[in-house]
Amino acid sequence: MAKTVFKIDINGAPEKQSVKTHNRWHPDIPMVETFKPGSEFRVECYDWTGGQIKNDDSANDVRDVDLTKVHYLSGPFGVEGAEPGDLMVVDILDIGPIEGSEWGFNGLFDKNNGGGFLTEHYPHAVKTCWDFHGVYTTSRHIPKVRFPGLVHPGLIGCLPDHKLLAEANRREAALVATNPNRVPPLAALPYADTALMGQMTGGGRDKAAKEGWRTVPPREHGGNCDIKNLSRGSRCYFPVYVKGGGLSMGDIHFSQGDGEITFCGAIEMAGWIDIGVGLIKGGMAKYGIINPIFKPSPIDPHFDDYLIFEGISVDEHTGEQYYLDAHVAYRRACLNAIEYLKKFGYSGEQAYSILGTAPVEGRIAGIVDIPNVCATVAIPTKIFEFDINPSSTGPTKQVSGADVARAG
Numbered sequence: 001m002a003k004t005v006f007k008i009d010i011n012g013a014p015e016k017q018s019v020k021t022h023n024r025w026h027p028d029i030p031m032v033e034t035f036k037p038g039s040e041f042r043v044e045c046y047d048w049t050g051g052q053i054k055n056d057d058s059a060n061d062v063r064d065v066d067l068t069k070v071h072y073l074s075g076p077f078g079v080e081g082a083e084p085g086d087l088m089v090v091d092i093l094d095i096g097p098i099e100g101s102e103w104g105f106n107g108l109f110d111k112n113n114g115g116g117f118l119t120e121h122y123p124h125a126v127k128t129c130w131d132f133h134g135v136y137t138t139s140r141h142i143p144k145v146r147f148p149g150l151v152h153p154g155l156i157g158c159l160p161d162h163k164l165l166a167e168a169n170r171r172e173a174a175l176v177a178t179n180p181n182r183v184p185p186l187a188a189l190p191y192a193d194t195a196l197m198g199q200m201t202g203g204g205r206d207k208a209a210k211e212g213w214r215t216v217p218p219r220e221h222g223g224n225c226d227i228k229n230l231s232r233g234s235r236c237y238f239p240v241y242v243k244g245g246g247l248s249m250g251d252i253h254f255s256q257g258d259g260e261i262t263f264c265g266a267i268e269m270a271g272w273i274d275i276g277v278g279l280i281k282g283g284m285a286k287y288g289i290i291n292p293i294f295k296p297s298p299i300d301p302h303f304d305d306y307l308i309f310e311g312i313s314v315d316e317h318t319g320e321q322y323y324l325d326a327h328v329a330y331r332r333a334c335l336n337a338i339e340y341l342k343k344f345g346y347s348g349e350q351a352y353s354i355l356g357t358a359p360v361e362g363r364i365a366g367i368v369d370i371p372n373v374c375a376t377v378a379i380p381t382k383i384f385e386f387d388i389n390p391s392s393t394g395p396t397k398q399v400s401g402a403d404v405a406r407a408g
């Protein structure tokens with residue numbers, strides 16, 4: 001077994017730990033440890049909220065979550081010889097839950113605290129809790145659904161350099177300035193008050209906390225990409241921007257549907273990741289790489305039957321025609337899938353949570369046929385304990401007696 005180089009205590013506050021997490025990206029955060037290429041090591045990670053969400057039947061914690069504290073990241077780790085312009089080769093060798101914490105959560109954020117993909121339709125906080133049974137998961141809040149996890153880190157990447165840091169801060173501030181009072185906001189700008197900066201200290205730490213990136217979006221370095229297929233067995237190639245690289249990770253998901261549409265998010269869990277590292281010197285220029293690339297796992301769960309819902313870029317409320325808008329089209333596909341699942345007795349929130357947690361496949365089918373994008377969401381039919389296919393007899397109510405946890 002790989003040596004654990006970053007240990008957490010899920011019973012204590014992350015802020016109080018001796019090995020410091022970080023929840024901002026900044027070039028000057030010191031490496032926790034530096035490894036030779038070819039090394040393998042184990043990294044423990046908090047769930048993305050650092051333990052703010054509990055395994056219970058109230059969604060008050062989801063409603064009240066402090067989103068300025070996320071994500072709690074483990075790292076950064078250096079690779080000997082890594083220099084700007086290289087590619088860090090990262091093998092995700094294995095992933096699992098922290099012993100004694102074999103559960104995860106999914107939530108819909110309140111519109112006034114985070115929101116989500118369908119926040120206009122589902123503006124209130126709800127939560128579902130998921131138990132792990134080896135590779136499988138079930139939820140007491142969503143009956144008759146069971147599937148194997150496609151476990152992955154939602155968030156992984158290397159530290160940015162000062163130039164990229166400043167550029168992204170500039171462009172995100174410019175976006176927010178177009179509508180500064182929007183709820184939810186257009187972007188999450190730097191915020192020093194709740195910044196955790198790893199092992200940084202002193203005046204340098206305070207300056208970095210004011211300009212460090214929030215961890216919400218993916219950027220050129222990777223970060224919060226929420227790619228479900230970046231799973232155990234994957235090999236990733238990350239652009240290196242600073243000496244040593246500075247690989248950090250967190251936000252482990254037991255499973256997630258494409259798009260992570262509920263925002264909070266997938267099935268979120270605390271866990272460990274076994275990592276192997278290598279280097280391709282000068283790899284960014286050699287391969288023309290700006291954003292990370294990766295190879296999927298050879299051991300993904302296998303589904304051979306799907307029911308696929310289409311959506312087009314027409315607004316569901318106003319009937320307004322959008323021009324090749326993939327966001328609107330994917331939203332319509334998801335809403336169509338939710339309406340369908342409701343016919344079997346699921347609440348809208350349960351159906352929405354299924355799309356956020358189960359390994360559904362999101363696709364852009366066509367993005368050139370003016371004026372409509374066709375987006376699809378494919379649901380593996382075998383995750384249900386009953387037949388969801390259309391038939392001449394029509395749907396029968398399959399689900400009753402349990403619903404999502406709501407806020408009081």
Ligand code: ZN
Pocket residue numbers: 048154251252253265266268
């Ligand atoms: Zn997540």
